[in-house]
Amino acid sequence: MSKQNKIKTKKTSSYIPLDSPIDRMHPMVKIYGVLCLGIGCAAFPFLWLSYAVVAFLFCVAWRAKLLGRFSKFIIAFAVPITCMLLIIQGLYSPKNVTVLADFGFARLGLEGVVYAFKTVGTLLVFLGGFYLMTTTTYPGKLVTAMQDAGLNSKAGYLVLASLNVVPQIQRRIAVIQEAQTARGVEVEGTMSTRFKAFLPIIGPTVMSSLVDVQERGMTLETRGFGVKDVRPTSFVALYLTPGEKAAKKVLVAFLIVCVLFAVFWALRPVLGLGV
Amino acid sequence: MRIEIRDLRHTYPTGEEALKGVSFTIEGVTPVAVVGQNGSGKTTLVKHFNRILSPTSGAVLIDGVETTKQSTAKWSKRVGYVFQNPDDQLFLNSVRKEFEFGPERVGVPAADIQKRLPEIAELCGLGDKLDSHTFDLTATQKKFCAIGSVMMMDPDVIIFDEPTCGQDVEGSRRLSEIIGHLEKRGKLCVTISHDMKFVAANFPRVVALCHGRVLIDGDSREVFAKPELLKKSFVSPPPISRVSLGMGFEKPAFSVDELVETMKARRRKMA
Numbered sequence: 001m002s003k004q005n006k007i008k009t010k011k012t013s014s015y016i017p018l019d020s021p022i023d024r025m026h027p028m029v030k031i032y033g034v035l036c037l038g039i040g041c042a043a044f045p046f047l048w049l050s051y052a053v054v055a056f057l058f059c060v061a062w063r064a065k066l067l068g069r070f071s072k073f074i075i076a077f078a079v080p081i082t083c084m085l086l087i088i089q090g091l092y093s094p095k096n097v098t099v100l101a102d103f104g105f106a107r108l109g110l111e112g113v114v115y116a117f118k119t120v121g122t123l124l125v126f127l128g129g130f131y132l133m134t135t136t137t138y139p140g141k142l143v144t145a146m147q148d149a150g151l152n153s154k155a156g157y158l159v160l161a162s163l164n165v166v167p168q169i170q171r172r173i174a175v176i177q178e179a180q181t182a183r184g185v186e187v188e189g190t191m192s193t194r195f196k197a198f199l200p201i202i203g204p205t206v207m208s209s210l211v212d213v214q215e216r217g218m219t220l221e222t223r224g225f226g227v228k229d230v231r232p233t234s235f236v237a238l239y240l241t242p243g244e245k246a247a248k249k250v251l252v253a254f255l256i257v258c259v260l261f262a263v264f265w266a267l268r269p270v271l272g273l274g275v
Numbered sequence: 276m277r278i279e280i281r282d283l284r285h286t287y288p289t290g291e292e293a294l295k296g297v298s299f300t301i302e303g304v305t306p307v308a309v310v311g312q313n314g315s316g317k318t319t320l321v322k323h324f325n326r327i328l329s330p331t332s333g334a335v336l337i338d339g340v341e342t343t344k345q346s347t348a349k350w351s352k353r354v355g356y357v358f359q360n361p362d363d364q365l366f367l368n369s370v371r372k373e374f375e376f377g378p379e380r381v382g383v384p385a386a387d388i389q390k391r392l393p394e395i396a397e398l399c400g401l402g403d404k405l406d407s408h409t410f411d412l413t414a415t416q417k418k419f420c421a422i423g424s425v426m427m428m429d430p431d432v433i434i435f436d437e438p439t440c441g442q443d444v445e446g447s448r449r450l451s452e453i454i455g456h457l458e459k460r461g462k463l464c465v466t467i468s469h470d471m472k473f474v475a476a477n478f479p480r481v482v483a484l485c486h487g488r489v490l491i492d493g494d495s496r497e498v499f500a501k502p503e504l505l506k507k508s509f510v511s512p513p514p515i516s517r518v519s520l521g522m523g524f525e526k527p528a529f530s531v532d533e534l535v536e537t538m539k540a541r542r543r544k545m546a
Contacts (some may be wrong), residue, residue, distance in 0.1 A: 035451075
């Protein structure tokens with residue numbers, strides 16, 4: 001099986017179509033979820049909240065029928081980054097006062113370890129949230145939701161086009177590569193062979209992409225994309241269910257509580273509540 | 276020249292089984308047309324001839340050598356492939372450079388390249404366009420530039436993928452001329468086409484594919500005499516052939532003149 005064929009199988013986006021309650025959920029709720037949970041955890045002064053939210057995300061992943069992939073994604077990210085941060089922050093953070101272990105060449109400090117776990121927790125909430133959002137949301141639905149929320153339709157198109165253009169160019173490169181090998185251009189082998197193949201492949205790719213942009217522009221014009229003073233409707237219709245409305249409120253409330261608590265915690269000395 | 280296809284199967288990584296056991300042999304230099312509906316496996320099949328694709332199982336042998344033995348670039352010396360879209364192949368800033376590029380890649384001496392150049396340029400109708408930029412060519416000229424640049428490599432086999440696509444009458448005539456020229460020079464020409472008039476006029480042998488299998492393979496007159504079978508692959512013989520078959524002729528006519536001649540002969544017999 002040649003390399004070219006593999007490229008052709010690449011998907012348009014990271015979306016995995018699976019019928020689940022999370023998939024059917026209004027994309028705006030998911031965006032709220034990622035942002036509110038992420039920012040809330042980042043602001044909250046204790047590290048347990050982030051891990052509680054990560055546990056919650058695992059439940060969401062299970063509901064979305066993505067538990068396996070989600071676990072793999074989280075573990076693949078969490079393990080190396082935790083080790084790295086534990087070494088850097090745990091051993092060398094200037095905040096380190098309490099010594100947990102003495103290795104001779106460096107001391108493991110409690111403050112650094114806590115900081116490392118807090119950072120990893122917050123990152124996991126953000127990344128896990130984004131992962132779940134992108135894998136369970138059809139891009140068209142996401143853009144419609146953003147447009148409903150007031151995003152300019154041109155900006156919306158930009159998001160969709162960039163999602164579509166990349167795999168399209170990849171497919172083109174695969175075809176061009178085949179066409180050039182059929183003219184005697186070696187594309188596999190040593191560095192210098194590959195380098196020689198660069199121009200015959202990149203030339204037609206750039207040119208055809210430029211032509212493609214022109215054609216896209218004309219297509220958009222003929223389909224009324226430039227019409228002014230008209231609010232475009234969308235083929236994808238989205239409605240917020242009462243449950244989703246409530247979920248949005250809960251998420252915002254979570255964010256507010258977290259931020260308020262963070263402010264209160266930071267102002268304790270000033271308020272005279274003792275440290 | 277001998278191309279032997281042995282129980283060739285190809286499954287794409289998407290799981291789509293494009294070829295489900297194709298076996299036939301092409302020998303000599305008689306032009307061969309590969310026809311069939313979209314998705315019947317035509318392009319997948321011919322892409323095995325120069326190892327752009329490798330068989331999932333089975334084999335393709337060129338003069339007894341399995342295609343998987345060497346890279347596409349190495350095969351390009353013997354098996355030329357003209358892609359459907361010339362924009363995928365052309366990238367240099369003049370027709371002359373495009374013509375020189377392929378043979379230089381496979382190590383043809385400069386003197387030989389210069390000897391071939393005027394003849395092939397003339398054949399492709401680009402004799403006065405050699406120093407034009409490829410982007411300044413019309414769509415038809417671009418196609419012939421791509422064809423010429425492959426012919427310049429002087430391979431023993433040339434594969435054309437949909438050469439008549441987007442061609443006018445003049446372009447089709449020129450293609451016929453090129454196919455004739457290749458046969459005269461002892462080169463095999465294998466062509467994918469949806470244009471049955473073009474196929475009937477230029478290809479004595481027709482292989483029709485249907486859902487990844489050979490539906491019918493043989494002399495074009497015999498193949499086009501079976502419209503019912505061809506229907507399976509949504510191929511219909513040229514209109515003139517259908518008229519002649521409808522009139523009860525044993526063999527389909529491929530041109531108006533032929534039909535008229537057969538009619539006259541029939542009348543004379545009856546009289």
